[in-house]
Amino acid sequence: MLAAELSAIGPAHEVVHAIEVPEPGAPAPGRVIVRMAACSINPADLLLIEGRYATLPEVPSRLGIEGVGTVEAVGDGVSHLAPGDTVLSLGRANWAHRIDAGAQEVVKLPAGVDIEQAAMLKVNGATAWRMLTDYVTLTAGDWVIQDAANSGVGINLIRLAAAKGIRSVNVVRRPELIEPLMDQGADVVIVDGEDLPERVHDATGNADIKLAIDAVSGPIVARLADCLGEGGIVVNYGLLSGRNCELTSEQVVFKGVILTGFWLAKVMRGMTYDDIAAMYDALAARILDGTIAVPVEARYPLSDIQEALRHAGTYGRGGKILLRPDAG
Numbered sequence: 001m002l003a004a005e006l007s008a009i010g011p012a013h014e015v016v017h018a019i020e021v022p023e024p025g026a027p028a029p030g031r032v033i034v035r036m037a038a039c040s041i042n043p044a045d046l047l048l049i050e051g052r053y054a055t056l057p058e059v060p061s062r063l064g065i066e067g068v069g070t071v072e073a074v075g076d077g078v079s080h081l082a083p084g085d086t087v088l089s090l091g092r093a094n095w096a097h098r099i100d101a102g103a104q105e106v107v108k109l110p111a112g113v114d115i116e117q118a119a120m121l122k123v124n125g126a127t128a129w130r131m132l133t134d135y136v137t138l139t140a141g142d143w144v145i146q147d148a149a150n151s152g153v154g155i156n157l158i159r160l161a162a163a164k165g166i167r168s169v170n171v172v173r174r175p176e177l178i179e180p181l182m183d184q185g186a187d188v189v190i191v192d193g194e195d196l197p198e199r200v201h202d203a204t205g206n207a208d209i210k211l212a213i214d215a216v217s218g219p220i221v222a223r224l225a226d227c228l229g230e231g232g233i234v235v236n237y238g239l240l241s242g243r244n245c246e247l248t249s250e251q252v253v254f255k256g257v258i259l260t261g262f263w264l265a266k267v268m269r270g271m272t273y274d275d276i277a278a279m280y281d282a283l284a285a286r287i288l289d290g291t292i293a294v295p296v297e298a299r300y301p302l303s304d305i306q307e308a309l310r311h312a313g314t315y316g317r318g319g320k321i322l323l324r325p326d327a328g
């Protein structure tokens with residue numbers, strides 16, 4: 001079977017190879033063998049491979065923060081999983097034809113869930129959901145503003161918000177994204193610019209926006225803060241611009257804007273297995289009812305991992321890049 005291996009820190013499409021590795025064999029007690037079906041490639045994978053993430057990976061090491069598959073075999077003592085179950089892996093070495101995982105390193109998903117949507121749930125679905133609910137209590141009619149709105153997280157956020165009647169202002173950097181994001185359920189889509197706050201105030205009727213969600217960092221943070229009402233919260237969860245978050249003292253002192261950060265890995269470290277399983281069960285239900293539906297731009301077999309990584313590293317994409325280990 002094949003598994004993705006990191007051979008050095010560097011450009012992902014050069015330092016990651018699909019290598020032949022032994023099949024995992026029968027599971028040990030408390031473990032399961034999962035045949036992987038679909039895995040997404042996230043910016044966090046690329047940052048990790050390039051040595052720009054929170055921690056440096058070991059070299060060599062296996063890769064792949066996200067993946068879903070089917071349980072093939074369960075070891076002694078595993079009672080909550082059975083062969084044939086669809087599971088989401090909580091591990092970080094999922095780009096392989098099969099994985100050998102602890103029974104509490106995977107969570108069962110409902111039967112019939114779309115496997116590709118499920119493959120994009122662990123990171124972006126959970127991130128959008130938690131940022132929308134953990135910082136400000138928003139109810140139907142309230143507004144949220146976000147940048148990088150056409151990202152996987154962004155589209156999840158638009159759709160999860162719309163399902164609750166929460167209105168979203170979505171900031172993008174390309175005008176051709178306005179129509180597709182309106183189709184996703186966005187209320188307002190705006191191309192970023194120096195006059196962003198004025199255009200947001202006009203488009204929302206001077207709404208008192210309490211929550212801004214930022215993946216870009218840098219000077220856009222101050223523009224988002226100018227779109228907020230008194231005491232609004234900016235949640236930063238990415239650094240796509242490569243810059244530090246910028247806020248003015250006036251915004252922080254006089255307007256009382258609060259800047260905080262979200263990191264899913266840290267949030268999940270504070271959750272029990274049962275809490276995590278319940279969260280993904282609730283999110284999978286949002287796939288089943290059609291709330292969550294993130295576009296996919298391309299699918300690659302594991303054997304084409306370098307091409308997949310090269311594609312994932314390009315911007316201006318129309319959706320996520322998926323590995324389909326079940327396709328070769």
Ligand SMILES: NC(=O)c1ccc[n+]([C@@H]2O[C@H](COP(=O)([O-])OP(=O)(O)OC[C@H]3O[C@@H](n4cnc5c(N)ncnc54)[C@H](OP(=O)(O)O)[C@@H]3O)[C@@H](O)[C@H]2O)c1
Pocket residue numbers: 042043044123124127148149150151152153154173174215216237238239240241262263264265314315316317319320
């Ligand atoms: N903190 C956490 O726990 C956490 C969890 C999940 C994701 N993230 C972060 O969230 C971000 C989005 O992840 P994703 O998987 O949803 O992304 P994705 O689907 O791969 O999409 C990437 C997005 O980034 C936009 N982008 C790239 N560079 C940009 C820049 N300099 N300025 C503005 N927009 C830019 C792209 O816009 P174009 O289409 O115009 O190129 C696109 O919308 C990443 O930074 C990721 O690391 C963080």
